[in-house]
Each structure stands twice: as structure tokens, then as C-alpha cells.
Amino acid sequence: MEFFMTMGQFFAILGVALAVVLPCIGSSIGVGKTSEAAAAVVIDDPGKFSKLLILQLLPGTQGLYGLVIGVMIMLNIGILGGNSNISTIEGLSFLLASLPIAFGGWLSAIYQGNVAVSGVSIVAKKPNESSKAVISATLVEFYALLSFISSFLLVINILK
Amino acid sequence: MAILEMKRIDIVALLKDGKKIIELLQRRGVLEISKQEEKDGFTFIDTSPAIGQFEKQKQVADKALSIVMSLCNLKPPLSLYGRKELSVDEFKQRADKVDETLKWAYEIILLEKKVDTLQNEYNQLCVKKDLLSVWKGLDVPFLYKGTKTTKAFIGSLPEFYTEESLRYAINLGDENLDLFDIKIISQSKEQTCVFILCHNSLADTLYARLRNLGFSIPEHTFSEKPEDRIKDYEDQMQKILDEKNKAWEKLLSYGEIVDDLRFLSDYLSMKIEKYNALNNLAITKNTLMISGYITVDKVGPLVGELIKKFTVAIDVNNVSDEEDAPVALKNNLFAAPVEDITESYSLPGKGDVDPTPVMSFFYYLFFGMMLSDAGYGLLMVIACSIVLKFFRPEESLKRNIQKFLFCGLSTVFWGVMYGSWFGNIVNVVSKNFFEYEVGISPLWFDPVSKPLDLIIVSLILGFIHIVVGLGVKFYALWKNGDKLGALFDIGLWYVVFLGIILLLVGKLVLSIDALQSAGLIIALLGALGLVLTQGRSSPTIFGKILGGLGSLYSITGYFSDVLSYCRLMALGLVTGIIGNVINTIGSIAGGGVTGGITLALVFLFGHAINFSINALGAYVHCNRLQYVEFFSKFYDGGGRPFKPLKINTKFYKFKEEK
Missing domain, CATH: 3.30.70.2750 (Alpha-Beta Plaits)
Structure with a gap:
């Protein structure tokens, strides 16, 4: 029990890891799938590369949101300045606070990737309509943003 | 609001002037020619065989051009400089050479094929020689x-x-x-x-x-000694190589006529366009008839010029409501750059107003808020200004650059408000290298330490955006004569919003009970008004009540629309924090020379990535806010873009004689 009471930093770091790793996994799946689809189009028409690049990058932002939450936790528990000293409850709170972006970012990146893959065929067949493909993909991204905002608000208020 | 008024124009002219008139129209590029209806006494010209031939020639020209470009390692001209301008005389000079150039283009393609075949033959001989070379030492025939x-x-x-x-x-x-x-x-x-x-x-x-x-x-059946045979192969290979090199050199020498090839390609696309237009004319024995749409500002000059130069009869009419007239936009310098954002959603249809002017302000504002770093904004402003000042980009590219210039200015504004200059680079540099931390403090507030304030600001801006969108709808309804509709559909919602604002302000900011109850009453009155009026199109009483009640449900729509603007906060925050993280990583090596070099490298690389990802994010989310939250309030779209007959070339444009 006593040992458990000193595990604050452990839980907080677990939170950092989840916040960064899961959205990054999701983003790499999303970006990867879109890029594969885009490559097939670029073979025939290299001129469409710049339009496709926008679609390819869209599912990549979740990784960034995750990183931001990760860094915010690090800053808040003071681990960047050396050793941190937080209680187990606080550590667990950081862990829980990381969950919205961890899961919201992870899954939304994958689903956004699916939308972007379909968008690639819009660009391939009707390049003038590409903005519609991009907008459809941002519809999904909004939920990653909501997750990010809730994680962010939780993280900065835990130690207040 | 600036949808240009369209006029319908009918021109009757002598058949012998036909070609010249079409050429003039193409040069002026102001008239969209529409297909003539079938009428007795009129016939049509079928130009499709000619078009087919031109298209084939254009393929040849383009192929020859790409061969020459790749062989001579020529780069396409930088798009920042735009197309090269030719005077009328230069055009005529070049047009005289077109037949010759076409011959060259055919020759280039033949030469390329020849080089290819020769290379194949050479490779085959090479293989044969290799197979035989193991027998080189044999001094008798096989x-x-x-x-x-x-x-x-x-x-x-x-x-x-x-x-x-x-x-x-x-x-x-x-x-x-x-x-x-x-x-x-x-x-x-x-x-x-x-x-x-x-x-x-x-x-x-x-x-x-x-x-x-x-x-x-071995299966060799020739009667010479292998060595002689090998020598024979080598001679043949040398001969092929010589021939190939000659063809190659000749191909390379065509690098000089790359300009002619470009002109040829342009010339042919102009011809194709022109002949396509000819398809739409109705002719009789001696006359021809051209009809089309023209924007109102161009009617005077075109009619004047046609009358001066040709024998014509011209009839200009207003466009009737049933006609499917094309749409062209005209906006001032501030709004014109975002016209393409409107266009890529959809051009205004019947009864729509042009959303561009209202949108432009919010577009720049929101873009800046999401990128929100004064350093990045400054870079955008500088880069765009340089291009606009020292290069001559084509109109569409120029507008894009102007758009990002305004976006950059807005980004600087918000960066100064938030105190973000390449993240916190000033703090990091001063702390690591001068041992005394200074920073540029935000003009308004630091979003990282006061994120709630930022959310509230974002939501308020979003609310204003939506209210303005409804205002545009109000304007459009009022202008089109549906004044009751404007008051009921929009005005009553305004009443509801006003009530809710008073309620919130009274409760959260001022804590005045009277204000709260006043707000509540106003909101309820507005809601009652909505219930009474929103079902008015339904024929039955029951339907009227149900429609009225149903309309209240759209309050949830407004609520979620407003919430959607918290992306303004989230994206702005992400830029700043990632910028800070980059600076922190860069300062790991501390001060001194190594620290300086590390910081410089990490700074350049990191901020380049952060800038591009966040600029992309700001751009797409900005578009989304306009399309999904703003346009949905008042805009239908569905207009057909105005496509005048004009010179649609890739490499050259033509100076107009004055």
C-alpha cells in the first residue's frame, strides 16, 4: 500500500505515453492508408500531388494533439525540470485526463483516414471538387479537437 | 454584393466576316457563346473533323515538347512569372512558322523512335557478342x-x-x-x-x-572464326552507335526550338477553342448569328468595337428568369482573393447573394486565429509581398497569393495578441545565451495559461459569425420581396438570441436578476413567435402547430454550430505549444556555439514542419467553418460558372493592340 502511494509519477507518465502513443498510431494508420491510395493516383498524374498532399496530411494532426497533451502533462508534473513529486491520486488524475485524446485521437485518425482515402478518388476523377473531399475529412477531425480540448482543460486544472 | 449582371447578346453578321469576328471575340474573352437553337433557314457548321485533326496535331506537339524538354533537361517556366506576353506582330511572325514547327514536331517523334530502335538493336548485338566471347580463343571455325x-x-x-x-x-x-x-x-x-x-x-x-x-x-553455324565474327559484331555496334549518336545530337539540337513547340501547342489549343465556338453558330447563305452571355460592364466596349469594325446588327437583352445564365463575381481587392473559396463550394444560384465580401473578413480573421503565430505570419507577409512585387504571376495565382498575404497579416495580429513569436523563441534565446530571460508579452492574453478565456472568445466570434450569416439571409429575403419571411424566419430568431444573451449576461457577468428575467421573457416571446409562424406554409392547423414546434428544435443546431468554433481555440493552442516544444528541444544543448548551432538547426527544421502542418490545418478548418457553419445559414449555390470564349493557352498570352 505504501508503495502504491508513491506511484504518482508512474501513473502520470503512463498518461503521457497513452496520450502520445495512441493518437500517433491512429495518425500513422490514417496517413499511411491515404498515402497508399494517393500514390496510385500520382503514378498516372504527378500534377495532382499537391492536392493529394492536403488529404494525406489531414489524419496526421491527431498525433500532434496527443503530443501537446503529453507535453502539457510533462510540464504540469514538472518532470522536464528533473524529478516530479505528485501524489498517486494526482498521477491517476493525469492518467484519466489523457484518455479523451488518447482514444478520441486514435480512432478519429483512423476513421478520418478512411474518409480521406475515399477523398483521394474524388481528386483522381474530379480534381476541381477536391475541396469537398477535404471538408468531409475535417468533419471527422472535429471530434479529435473536442477530445483534445477536454483533455487539455483537465490537465491544466488538476494541480490547481 | 457583387454578382455581375449578365446580358444576353445576339449578333447577326456577314458570313465573310465570321472568322474575324470569332477571333476578335476570342481575344477580348468577354462573351460566353451559347448554342443556337434549331430554326428554319439556319444551318450549322460541323467543325468536328477539323477539331479532331487539330487535337491530333496538338498531341504531336505536346509529345514532341515533352521529349525535347526531358532530353535537354529543360524545366518548365516558373509559374510565378506567368505566361510570356507576345505582341500582335510577334504573334503573326510565330504563326507563320507553325507549319514548319509541326513538321519538326513529327520529326522529333520519329527521331525519338529511331533512337529507341537503334538502342534495342545495339543491346541485342551486345548479348550476341557476349555469348560468343567465350569462344574468342578458338582459332578454327565451328x-x-x-x-x-x-x-x-x-x-x-x-x-x-x-x-x-x-x-x-x-x-x-x-x-x-x-x-x-x-x-x-x-x-x-x-x-x-x-x-x-x-x-x-x-x-x-x-x-x-x-x-x-x-x-x-554450340549452335553457331557460321563459317568464320569466332574472333572474326566478334569483330564483325563490334563493327556493327559501332555503326549503330554512331547512327544513334547522330540522331541524338539532332534531337538535342531541337532544344533550340522549344519555344516554337510551346507556341505550336498554344496555337493549336486556341484553334480548337475557336472551332468549338464555330460549332455553336447558326448560318444562312450570307449571314451568321452568334448568341451568348456577356457581363454588363463589357457590353459597351464590345458592341462599339464590333460596330466599328464590321457590318453587324446587335441586340442586347436582359436575362430572363427561366434562362440558365452563367454567374460571374466581381469584388474589391480585399474580398476578391477568397472568391475561389466561394467558387469551390458553389457559385451563387438564383436568389443567392454573393457571400464573398462578408466571408472574406471572417476568413482572414479565423485563419489568423488558428495559425496565431506572429513569426509565421510575418514570413507569409514577406514571402507574398516579394512575389507580388517582383514576379508577375497569372491572375489566379496572384489572387491566391493576395489571399495568403491577408491571412498572414491576420496571423501577425493574433500572434501579437497571444504573444507568440515562433513560439517562445525570444525567451529561449535570451535565457540560454544571455542568461537573462526576456520575452514578448502578449498584447491581450496568453492562451496557454488562460485557455477558458480563449474558448469563450472563440465561441463569441462563432456566434457573431452565425448571426451575420442569418443577417445575410435576412437581407436576401428582404431584397427578393419576402419581407414577412425575413421577419419571421430570421427576425424572431434574433429575438430569441437577444433574450438568451441578456439571460446569460445577467446571470454570469452582471448578476442582475431583472436582466435575467427580462432575457427569459424576451427569449420565450421569440420562441412563441417562432411556434406561431414557422408552420405557416403547412395547409392544416395541425401541420402549422407541428411545424412551429419543430422549428424550435433547430436551436440545438445553432448550439452545436457555435460549439464548432472551439476549433479556433484548439488549433491556435496547438501551434503555440508545438512551437514551444520545438524551442525547448532546440535548447537542450544549452548555450555556447554548439548550443547555438543545435538551436538553429532544430529551429529551422521544427518550425518549418510546424508552420506547414498548422497552416494547412488553419486553411482547411477555416474553409470548413465557412462552408458548414456559415454558408448553411443562407446560401444555396448551384450557379454555373461564366466561361467566355477566350485564349486558353499555357505558355503565351497576347498583348492587346490599343
Whole structure:
């Protein structure tokens, strides 16, 4: 029990890891799938590369949101300045606070990737309509943003 | 609001002037020609065979151009400079050379094919020569059978042998050693080529032994010695190589006419466009009739010019409501750059107003808020200004650059408000290198330490955006005569919003009870009004009530729309924090020279990535806010873009004679 009471930093770091790793996994799946689809189009028409690049990058932002939450936790528990000293409850709170972006970012990146893959065929067949493909993909991204905002608000208020 | 008024124009002219008139129209680029209806007495010109031929020629020209470009390592002209301008005289000069250029284009394609074939032949000979080269040391022809008393075996064995080991492998016994002679021509791990001469008496046994070892006789049937044959191949290869080089050099020399080829391609696309337009004309024996749409500002000059130069009768009419007239936009310098954002959603349809002017302000504002770093904004402003000042980009590119110039200015504004200059680079540099931390403090507030304030600001801006969108709807309804609709559909919602604002302000900011209850009453009155009016199109009483109640449900729509603007906060925050993280990583090596170099490298690389990802994010989310939250309030779209007959070229444009 006593040992458990000193595990604050452990839980907080677990939170950092989840916040960064899961959205990054999701983003790499999303970006990867879109890029594969885009490559097939670029073979025939290299001129469409710049339009496709926008679609390819869209599912990549979740990784960034995750990183931001990760860094915010690090800053808040003071681990960047050396050793941190937080209680187990606080550590667990950081862990829980990381969950919205961890899961919201992870899954939304994958689903956004699916939308972007379909968008690639819009660009391939009707390049003038590409903005519609991009907008459809941002519809999904909004939920990653909501997750990010809730994680962010939780993280900065835990130690207040 | 600026949708240009369209006029319908009908021109009747003499048939003999037809080509010249079309050329003039193409140069002016102001008239969209529409297809003539079938009428008695009119016939149509079928230009499709000619068009087909031009298209084929254009393919040739384009192919020749791409061959020359890739051979001579020429880069396409930088798009920042736009198309090259040709005067009328230059145009005529070049147009005279078009036939010759086309001939060259055909020749270029033939030459390229020739080079290809020659290269193939060369490769084949190369393979043949390689196969033969293992026999180079053989100084008799393959067909050599031996002398009167001897027999010759020429062939290969599928293993490595020296003379000794082969003798041993053949194993004809010591007494026969002198009766045969082995000469190894060449040897490798995979095969050994041998020439064996033996006495006739031994021939059969030897052949049987050799066969057991896997002896095979080559299939070459020529009568020269292999060495001579190889020399022969080499001569042929040299000849092919010479020929290929000659063709190659000739191809390279065509690098000089790359400009002519470009002109040819442009010339042909102009012709194709022109002949397509001719398809739409109705002609009689001596006259022709052109109809089309023209924007109102261009009617005067065009009519004047046509009357001055040709014998024509011109009729200009207003566009009727049933007609499917095209749409063209015209906006001031501030709004025009975002016209393409409107366009890529959809052009205004009937009854729509042009959303561009209202949108432009919010577009720049929101973009800046999401990118929100003064350093990045400054870079955008500088880069865009340089391009606009020192280059001559084409109109569409120029507008894009202007758009990002305004976006950059807004980004600087918000960066200053938030105190973010490449993240916190000033703090990091001053702390690491001068031991005294200074920073640029935000003009308004620091979003990282006060994120709630930022959310509230974002939501308020979003609310304003939506209210303005509804205002535009109000304007459009009012202008189109549906004044009651404007008051009921929009005005009553305004009442509800006003009530809710008073309620919130009274409760959260001022804590005045009277204000709260006043707000509540106003909101309820507005809601009651909505219930009473929103079902008015329904024929039955029951339907009217149900429709009225149903309309209240859209309050949830407004609520979620407003919430959607918290992306303004989230994206702005992400830029700043990632910028700070980059600076922190860069300062890991501390101060001094190494620290400086590390910081510089990390700074350049990190901020380049952060800038591009966040600029992309700001751009797409900005578009989304306009399309989904803003346009949905008042805008239907569905207009057809105005596509005048004009000179649609890739490399050259034409100066107008004045």
C-alpha cells in the first residue's frame, strides 16, 4: 500500500505515453492508408500531388494533439525540470485526463483516414471538387479537437 | 454584393466576316457563346473533323515538347512569372512558322523512335557478342571437323576443368594419352569451352565419354572464326552507335526550338477553342448569328468595337428568369482573393447573394486565429509581398497569393495578441545565451495559461459569425420581396438570441436578476413567435402547430454550430505549444556555439514542419467553418460558372493592340 502511494509519477507518465502513443498510431494508420491510395493516383498524374498532399496530411494532426497533451502533462508534473513529486491520486488524475485524446485521437485518425482515402478518388476523377473531399475529412477531425480540448482543460486544472 | 449582371447578346453578321469576328471575340474573352437553337433557314457548321485533326496535331506537339524538354533537361517556366506576353506582330511572325514547327514536331517523334530502335538493336548485338566471347580463343571455325586422320570436337562442358582434370575425367587410359589433344578455350565455374582433336580410331569412345560429362556442341553455324565474327559484331555496334549518336545530337539540337513547340501547342489549343465556338453558330447563305452571355460592364466596349469594325446588327437583352445564365463575381481587392473559396463550394444560384465580401473578413480573421503565430505570419507577409512585387504571376495565382498575404497579416495580429513569436523563441534565446530571460508579452492574453478565456472568445466570434450569416439571409429575403419571411424566419430568431444573451449576461457577468428575467421573457416571446409562424406554409392547423414546434428544435443546431468554433481555440493552442516544444528541444544543448548551432538547426527544421502542418490545418478548418457553419445559414449555390470564349493557352498570352 505504501508503495502504491508513491506511484504518482508512474501513473502520470503512463498518461503521457497513452496520450502520445495512441493518437500517433491512429495518425500513422490514417496517413499511411491515404498515402497508399494517393500514390496510385500520382503514378498516372504527378500534377495532382499537391492536392493529394492536403488529404494525406489531414489524419496526421491527431498525433500532434496527443503530443501537446503529453507535453502539457510533462510540464504540469514538472518532470522536464528533473524529478516530479505528485501524489498517486494526482498521477491517476493525469492518467484519466489523457484518455479523451488518447482514444478520441486514435480512432478519429483512423476513421478520418478512411474518409480521406475515399477523398483521394474524388481528386483522381474530379480534381476541381477536391475541396469537398477535404471538408468531409475535417468533419471527422472535429471530434479529435473536442477530445483534445477536454483533455487539455483537465490537465491544466488538476494541480490547481 | 457583387454578382455581375449578365446580358444576353445576339449578333447577326456577314458570313465573310465570321472568322474575324470569332477571333476578335476570342481575344477580348468577354462573351460566353451559347448554342443556337434549331430554326428554319439556319444551318450549322460541323467543325468536328477539323477539331479532331487539330487535337491530333496538338498531341504531336505536346509529345514532341515533352521529349525535347526531358532530353535537354529543360524545366518548365516558373509559374510565378506567368505566361510570356507576345505582341500582335510577334504573334503573326510565330504563326507563320507553325507549319514548319509541326513538321519538326513529327520529326522529333520519329527521331525519338529511331533512337529507341537503334538502342534495342545495339543491346541485342551486345548479348550476341557476349555469348560468343567465350569462344574468342578458338582459332578454327565451328564447322571444322578435323583432318583426314583426326576428328575435332568443339563444345562446352557444364563444369570447371583444367586440361589435366579433363584428361582425368575422360579417362581413356595411359596408352591413348598421345592420341588426343585438349585445348581449353575458356573456363569458368559454370562452363568450360574446349577444343579436342583426336585420332579417328578413338573418336567414338571419346565422344561417348564426353557426352557422359555433359558435352554440348554450340549452335553457331557460321563459317568464320569466332574472333572474326566478334569483330564483325563490334563493327556493327559501332555503326549503330554512331547512327544513334547522330540522331541524338539532332534531337538535342531541337532544344533550340522549344519555344516554337510551346507556341505550336498554344496555337493549336486556341484553334480548337475557336472551332468549338464555330460549332455553336447558326448560318444562312450570307449571314451568321452568334448568341451568348456577356457581363454588363463589357457590353459597351464590345458592341462599339464590333460596330466599328464590321457590318453587324446587335441586340442586347436582359436575362430572363427561366434562362440558365452563367454567374460571374466581381469584388474589391480585399474580398476578391477568397472568391475561389466561394467558387469551390458553389457559385451563387438564383436568389443567392454573393457571400464573398462578408466571408472574406471572417476568413482572414479565423485563419489568423488558428495559425496565431506572429513569426509565421510575418514570413507569409514577406514571402507574398516579394512575389507580388517582383514576379508577375497569372491572375489566379496572384489572387491566391493576395489571399495568403491577408491571412498572414491576420496571423501577425493574433500572434501579437497571444504573444507568440515562433513560439517562445525570444525567451529561449535570451535565457540560454544571455542568461537573462526576456520575452514578448502578449498584447491581450496568453492562451496557454488562460485557455477558458480563449474558448469563450472563440465561441463569441462563432456566434457573431452565425448571426451575420442569418443577417445575410435576412437581407436576401428582404431584397427578393419576402419581407414577412425575413421577419419571421430570421427576425424572431434574433429575438430569441437577444433574450438568451441578456439571460446569460445577467446571470454570469452582471448578476442582475431583472436582466435575467427580462432575457427569459424576451427569449420565450421569440420562441412563441417562432411556434406561431414557422408552420405557416403547412395547409392544416395541425401541420402549422407541428411545424412551429419543430422549428424550435433547430436551436440545438445553432448550439452545436457555435460549439464548432472551439476549433479556433484548439488549433491556435496547438501551434503555440508545438512551437514551444520545438524551442525547448532546440535548447537542450544549452548555450555556447554548439548550443547555438543545435538551436538553429532544430529551429529551422521544427518550425518549418510546424508552420506547414498548422497552416494547412488553419486553411482547411477555416474553409470548413465557412462552408458548414456559415454558408448553411443562407446560401444555396448551384450557379454555373461564366466561361467566355477566350485564349486558353499555357505558355503565351497576347498583348492587346490599343
